[in-house]
Amino acid sequence: MGSQSEMEKIIVVQPEKCTGCRTCELVCSFTHTGEFNPARSRISVFTFEKVGFSSPVLCQQCSTAACMQVCPVGAVSRDNKTGAMVVNSSRCLVCKACTIACPLGATFYDHVSDSILKCDLCGGDPECVKFCPSGAITYQEAGEAGLARRKAVAAKLKDVYEEVS
Amino acid sequence: MKLIIDGKAFNAYPGDSILDVARREGIAIPTLCYHEAFGGQGSCRLCTVEVTAGGRSRLVASCTYPVSEGIEVKTSTPAVEKIRRNIIMVLYKRASGSVLMQKLYREYGCSENSLGEKQEERCIVCRLCVLACEKMGTSAISTVMRGIDKRVGTPYDQAATACIGCAACAHICPTGAIEVLDSGNIRTIWNKNFNLINCERCGQPFATREEIDYVSRRSGIEDAELCFCEECRRKKLVGKMQGFSPC
Known part of the structure; x- marks a missing residue:
């Protein structure tokens, strides 16, 4: 567990591309619950109007996951195929410890189904990624994602150095 | 090891209960006190099934009965249906205030009798x-x-x-x-x-x-x-x- 296989992919969020349209919230709730209800979406978008900044927030499938650590019955586990942390609802006691423990607030209690909801990567084919119109959410191999981020940091450093010199 | 449930052969692991095998294979057995996090308790007995082993058949709680080689299980026989109906009737009389028990009482077609109903109670002591x-x-x-x-x-x-x-x-x-x-x-x-x-x-x-x-x-x-x-x-x-x- 925790080790990432060659093919394992992760959802990468690029906030600078997010327009705050909330399509992902609708797609997510529709895929999982059959209704367009952002309150039941596993992904949520926050927009800060004053500074003109939006970003989706969703489970990062942490390698050392607080939700798994606090679960008293081992109902939260890693899906070997997708690498997602998934909640086995028939094992879950709904004590909500995971919802308090998650540092991102990405695991939450749903009153309608009386169960704990969190991103399960749609079983390896995340719908939010397919429908994001601006490409702010992408699903890529873990190594690639890291490389892209390192490149971005390097580019920023380059700019800074140019400014200084 | 192998066992037969409702005429079909299934594989089971040592230590499995009959209910474990049934759940895995998608065979419906009703339960009230069973939860995956704890396993079987045998407290409500609603999961009663008929087991034939060594030429003798008897009624057992499938959630606590460990499987053994060659046993034959029937999940629905007149005797099983009757005992389930009795269990629902008794639990309903004990906890008549519960919506679930009212629903099951109707579904199982329990016959009227003179046992008193506890209208305020909802607990069936399933633990x-x-x-x-x-x-x-x-x-x-x-x-x-x-x-x-x-x-x-x-x-x-x-x-x-x-x-x-x-x-x-x-x-x-x-x-x-x-x-x-x-x-x-x-x-x-x-x-x-x-x-x-x-x-x-x-x-x-x-x-x-x-x-x-x-x-x-x-x-x-x-x-x-x-x-x-x-x-x-x-x-x-x-x-x-x-x-x-x-x-």
């Missing part, structure tokens, strides 16, 4: 709540008294010091017998009042102090980090990304 509390590591509730007086309660029906107010007992209860009342900043459960902690950012009450301590103890996350509601934690993250405090 799922007690096991849930035990798993949480709190054990604030247990069954008390014996025989027809048996019920679930806290020690001497006082507010239990061990209770953390997580309400897992109420969520797991199949008959909705456990009352949890969230009113303003106060959560009331098992005769105990909890002051709910307000989110440090938005001020909404979201958890009890004891729940936060429980999570902190198990995860090693500092208490101070846990004092935000889910939505504000998400907002905080976005704020951090951009290097400003959320407005």
Whole structure:
């Protein structure tokens, strides 16, 4: 567990591309619950109007996951195929410890189904990624994602150095 | 090892109960006191099936009966149906206030009889709540008294010091017998009042102090980090990304 296989992919969020349209919230709730209800979406978008900044927030499938650590019955586990942390609802006691423990607030209690909801990567084919119109959410191999981020940091450093010199 | 359920052969692992195999193979056996987190308890007996082993057949609770080589199981025979109907009838009479028991009583077509109904009662003493509390590591509730007086309660029906107010007992209860009342900043459960902690950012009450301590103890996350509601934690993250405090 925790080790990432060659093919394992992760959802990468690029906030600078997010327009705050909330399509992902609708797609997510529709895929999982059959209704367009952002309150039941596993992904949520926050927009800060004053500074003109939006970003989706969703489970990062942490390698050392607080939700798994606090679960008293081992109902939260890693899906070997997708690498997602998934909640086995028939094992879950709904004590909500995971919802308090998650540092991102990405695991939450749903009153309608009386169960704990969190991103399960749609079983390896995340719908939010397919429908994001601006490409702010992408699903890529873990190594690639890291490389892209390192490149971005390097580019920023380059700019800074140019400014200084 | 192999066993036969309703005429079909299935593979089973040593240590499996009949119910484990049935659930895995998608064979429906009704249950009330079974939960995947604890396994079988054999307390409600609704999962009764007919087992034939060594030429003799008898009725057993499938959730606790360990499989053995070559046994034959029938999940629906006149004897099984009759005993299930009796169980539902007796449990309904005991807990007539429960919507689930009323529904099952109708579905199973139980015949009228002169047994008195406890209209106010909803508990069928399946012990799922007690096991849930035990798993949480709190054990604030247990069954008390014996025989027809048996019920679930806290020690001497006082507010239990061990209770953390997580309400897992109420969520797991199949008959909705456990009352949890969230009113303003106060959560009331098992005769105990909890002051709910307000989110440090938005001020909404979201958890009890004891729940936060429980999570902190198990995860090693500092208490101070846990004092935000889910939505504000998400907002905080976005704020951090951009290097400003959320407005």
